[in-house]
Each structure stands twice: as C-alpha cells, then as structure tokens.
Amino acid sequence: MVRTYLLLAWTWTRAAAAYPASFALLLALGCATAALDLAAILIIFANTTSLGGFTREEVLFLYGTAGIAFTLTDLLFSNLDRVSAHIRDGTLDTFLIRPVNAWIQIATDRFVPARIGRVLQAAAALGYALAALDLDPRRLWMVPVMILSGVVIFTSLWTLAAALQFALVDAPEVSSAFTYGSAQLAQYPFSVYGRELVRGVTYVLPLAFINWQPGLYALGRDDPFGTPGFMRFLGPVAALVLALLAALAWRQGLRRYRSTGS
Amino acid sequence: MTMIELNQAGRTFKVKRRTVHAVRDLTFTVAPGEFVGYLGPNGAGKSTTIKMLCGILTPSSGTVRVAGLDPSRRRTTLARHIGVVFGQRTTLWWDLPLKDSFELIRLLYKVDRKVFAERLAELTATLDLGPFMSTPVRQLSLGQRMRGDLAAALLHAPEVLVLDEPTIGLDVVSKAGIREFLARINAERGTTVLLTTHDLGDIERLCRRVMLIDHGRLAFDGTLDDLMASAPGLSSIEEVVTHLYTAGR
Amino acid sequence: MFGILRAYILIALWQARPGLAGYDVAQAVTFCFVTQAFIGPMQLFGGGLAIPQRIRSGDIALDLVRPAPLQLWTLAEDLGRAGYLLLVRGIPPMLVGAALFGIVVPDGPGRWAGLLAGLLLGVITSFGWRYLVALSACWLADDRGVNIASTVLTTFLSGLVLPLTIFPGWLGDVARVLPWAAMAQAPADLYLGTAPVLDTLAFQAFWAAALLALGALGTRAIRHKVVIQGG
Structure with a gap:
C-alpha cells in the first residue's frame, strides 16, 4: 500500500513539476490561505494576553500541532473529499478496474505537492511556540505522538466523510463542513467552547484527542473541565478506534456502490 | 475451458421503490480467442453486463466467472487478467x-x-x-x-478485453484504424474480445459471433450468418437488427 | 458550524476584554452571526459570476454585442441572486445564533432603513470587486491564483474572520478604509448601531461607485480586446 501510494504521489509530483510557475503560485496561495488562521490568533492576542485561560504561545502550540496534523492529512489524502464528484461523473469505475486498492488510488488522485507549504507554515508556528514556551523536556515525547495520532484521526474523519458520500452523493458540503470544521475547532483551547460541545467532541467524536488532551499534558496544564489525567494519553487509542470505524464505513460504502451502481 | 461464463446472472436496481431488472437470467459462455459482438438497444443491459464482468457491479442473482474468477469477489486479482475500455x-x-x-x-x-x-x-x-x-x-x-x-x-x-462502445463518436478513418487493430490483437495474441457497439459496421467487420440482448434477456446468440438467416427476406444487417429490436417490444 | 466556533472565540475574547471596540458580548456574538449571514448575499468567498466561464468558452463575444450593457445586466442578475441568498443563506445563521447564544436586533425604523441601504451598497461593492476579478480571466491563462487571492483578501479584510475594529495599529487603520470593509464590517455596524449611519453609507457609496467605474473601464478594455483582436 505504501509503495503504491508513493508511486502515485510521485507521478503527480512529476506532472506538477512540468508547470513550475503554477506550482509556485499554488504554494504561495496555500500559505496565504493558511496564514489567515494564524493572523486571526495574532490579532486576538494583540487585544488580550489570555484567551480561555491560555497564553499566546500556548494557543500557538495548539494551533501548530493541530495545523501540522491537518495539513499533512490534507496534503496526503485530501482528494477523498471528491468521492461524490467521482460518483456523479462516473469516474469512480475507472479506479475499480485497476488491480490496486481503490482508497489509495482515490486518495492520491491529483495529489498537489504544493500543499507542502501549509505544512511548513504550521510547523513554523509550532517551532516558535516550542522555543518560546520552555516546556518540560520529559513531556516533549508527546508532541510527535499527538501529531501522528492527529493525522490518523483526521484521515479517519476524511474517510468517514468520503464513505458518507456514497450515501449522500448530492451533499458533499455536509462532509466538508465536518472535516474542515474539526480542523478549525482544534486550533483553539477547548476551554473557550461550551461544556456540551466539548463533551460531544470528547466522547462522541474524539476530536479532543487530536491536540487538546495530549496538549494539556505537554503544556503541563490541568483540564479546566476536570477530566481525569489518564485521558491525556488516550490519543493513540482514540485514533485506532476511529480508524477501524472509518475502514469499516469505507468498505460498506464501496460495497453499497458496487451493489447499487449509478 | 471458458473465458467468460454467466449462469442465470441477474441484476436488479431499485428505482423509486420499484425493482427494475436491468439483466435477468443471462446465461452464456465465451471461449478463449473468440471475438463476440454484444448488441442491444439503449438501456437493454449491455453496460450492466460489462460492469458485472469487471466486478464493478455485484450480480443480484446467478453467477459470473471471468478467467476462472468471480469478478465481484476477486476484483483486484481479476484486474490483471482483464482489459477494459469505456468509449x-x-x-x-x-x-x-x-x-x-x-x-x-x-x-x-x-x-x-x-x-x-x-x-x-x-x-x-x-x-x-x-x-x-x-x-x-x-x-x-x-x-x-x-x-x-x-x-x-x-x-x-490481458487474456480478455472488454470494450464498451469503443468507436462511439469517431470519424471513418479513426474507426477503420481501431477495427483493424482489434482484429489483429484477436488474431495474433488470441485475446478474447467482447465488444458492445451501436455501429453495425464494427460487427460485420469483426465479429464471428453475435449476441443480442433486449430487456435484460438474451434474444439471440449465434454467428453473423445465423443472425442474417433468422429473418428471411431481410437483406442487410441493419434491417435484421432493427427487426429484432422492435420485435421484442 | 463555523459561525458557532467563531462565536465561542469572540465570547472568550470579550470576556477577557469587556467593552472591546465599543461592543458588549451580546453585540460581539451578534456581529459573528450577522457577518455569517452576509457570506451568501455578499459572496464573501468570491465567485458567483459566470463571466470567467464565458470568457474561456468564447461566449463573452455574444454577451458584448447584446443591447444591454454587460456590466449593468450582470449587476442586475447579481442583485437578484443576493436578495434570494439573503433569505435562504442569511436567515438560518441568525436563527442558530439567536437560539444558541441570543442576538441583539436593531430597534427603530431608522436603523432598519440604514441597514437596508447598507446591505444594498455592500452587495454593489462586492459585485464591483468580483466583476473586476472576473474580467481578469480575459488576460490570464490560469485564473485560479487571482480567485484564491481575492477570497483570502475578502474573507480577512471584510471583517468575516474577526471584526476590523479590533485589528491593531496601522493594519486596522488600513483595513477599515479598504473596499472590503464595505462588504461586511460596515453593514454589520449599521445592524448593531455602532457606527454613524450617514458616514458609513457615504463610505460604502464611495467604494461602490469607484469599483463600478473601474469595472466600466475594464468592460471597454475587454470589448476592445475581444472585438478588435478577435478574442
């Protein structure tokens, strides 16, 4: 699977390299779009020193970790949100006649390497936050772990949304509100949100495990909502459970397609 | 030894809570090296058959085997043995x-x-x-x-090549080129070919055997000569096929 | 969904800084849902015009020889769509905001009249800008860049991301006088009653007129290009 993924991604990268001007343009614009979220945080902190009890550097830490996980997912698998377009245009069939897993083919179709710019931008924000925060070095191991489980959670959300499109061919925006909304949510400390919302994204849809719960551990902070300490370490578990659900949903969606046609 | 084998294969779709039989009780075999024309009016079930052959659609009844494999269960394995062209x-x-x-x-x-x-x-x-x-x-x-x-x-x-209207929209020269190429592939490599088309010229030029499907059922299966003989008094293939299409309704 | 998240963030900010920019918490929340309601009618994510497609297909030549001037006719179409979108895309976010957080409503016919005038001028300004962006497709092989850049500028500088009134220093001074401010910040202030009505309308009218004038020049330029050079 990894080999196939790399082959497909490399082919698209080579194709993109044939148009360097377009590549540079997309790179710059991707950065500009992503920079908006960062600018919003900076403007907020030009007016206050703390938001929901968190400092600017702490918020940038949360923004950076969620941002890297999200932009990596977006770079690697974002074409999954075009499943409904593929179904409508009838192009899904062409993925099904190849001797390779359909999910991989769809995820890499039109891979846009210029999206790497947004990953780097999020990484820069995280780098700045880490340098400014002076965190306990014994807790830093959590940073790569949370980014990795964040990627798995986002990828699972993408896949769930894509599987949903097999049933709701005419409503792709429902699933993109779901994926982009989660990314937006994770940029800020959950202490700004209402208690009910936070409960929902902890116990129903495990968005709290992208960066909030593990981030509290890395920052050495207690949860303002008072959840027990072991929750900080559940990120990988939540990611695996969600990935399993997503895989099942995807199989079910594809089976539904193959048994209903279009 | 058969390359394609359908046994009582059927496929239904639910359209607005009504069940539509796109293909029903389809039974036929194609031997290796055959060149078969698959004819039928629009909506007769040709594309449904083809999608079942490549494993894109799962049959709702009966069995389908291509190159010895069940397409809907072994789709990615079958992909190595089958070539598909959608016109x-x-x-x-x-x-x-x-x-x-x-x-x-x-x-x-x-x-x-x-x-x-x-x-x-x-x-x-x-x-x-x-x-x-x-x-x-x-x-x-x-x-x-x-x-x-x-x-x-x-x-x-691939051992078997499935073509869904490959000459649609092509000019005379391109069409001739494609036909010549298909004949050659079939003769030289022994590739089994199943060809759906609305262009009867394709059939006359290429296919030793013709199958005609109408309303999801096989209405004719035989050689081109048999097809002509099935409607005495009609002289061209167009007339015979028109007769068969309209006789079915 | 996005409106709700934004509302929570604004509430947290206004809890930390009560009375910031002259808004109280209820007004800040209202600002969030009012600007959310503007996304559809003001087309704050850009696009909404068929011109780039017609330029690529060459049909623009047909549009240019019609008796009705291209710009006016496109504006009329856009105003009609804006009215429709104000109802179907504008009302739901307001209801969500009212149900979840509670929002303030303008009092007195004067405020409503000012708001309606501001909405109209805002849509015209937004049209004026999008019309210029659409015409640029005539000179550019790849118009994706201009489109994304326009969306970024519009969402950020219209006040949709955060109220322009809290932008610090020179950034705030500049952002508040640019045309995008006329598309969301200005009508939202008219809704909230947090800006002088006549000054705000004059500001919007200035940009609406300026962008329409530029659009008229642009129309002449593409007519020249299409008619004289044959596309």
Missing part, C-alpha cells in the same frame, strides 16, 4: 501526459520493465501513438484518446 469516458489520467499514464499502469500492474518496453513499442507503432505521447490526455482528440485508452487496456497483456 464514453477515459480510464487514463486526465491531467497526465500519455506516457506518464502508461508508466503508472506499468507500476500499478507490476509489469516487468523490459517486457513493458517491448509491448509499449509495439502498441505505439500499431496505434501510431508517437506524435502525442507527451500530450496531456485532456488535450487529445477523441480518436487519439481512444487509441491511448486501447493501448492502456492492453499493456498488461
């Missing part, structure tokens, strides 16, 4: 140059580099792909694209 849409990558599309196919099908180079050289020569090898697929003319699609479907040397 209405390309299976190539829209934004990639033709040669990159071919290279991707080599990698996806895990074809040995040397074997692949030989096959590609041969296909490039017979289909005259050279002049537009570096052109992105979206910029190709319909005739060029169809030649590219045919090459793509044959690069992994």
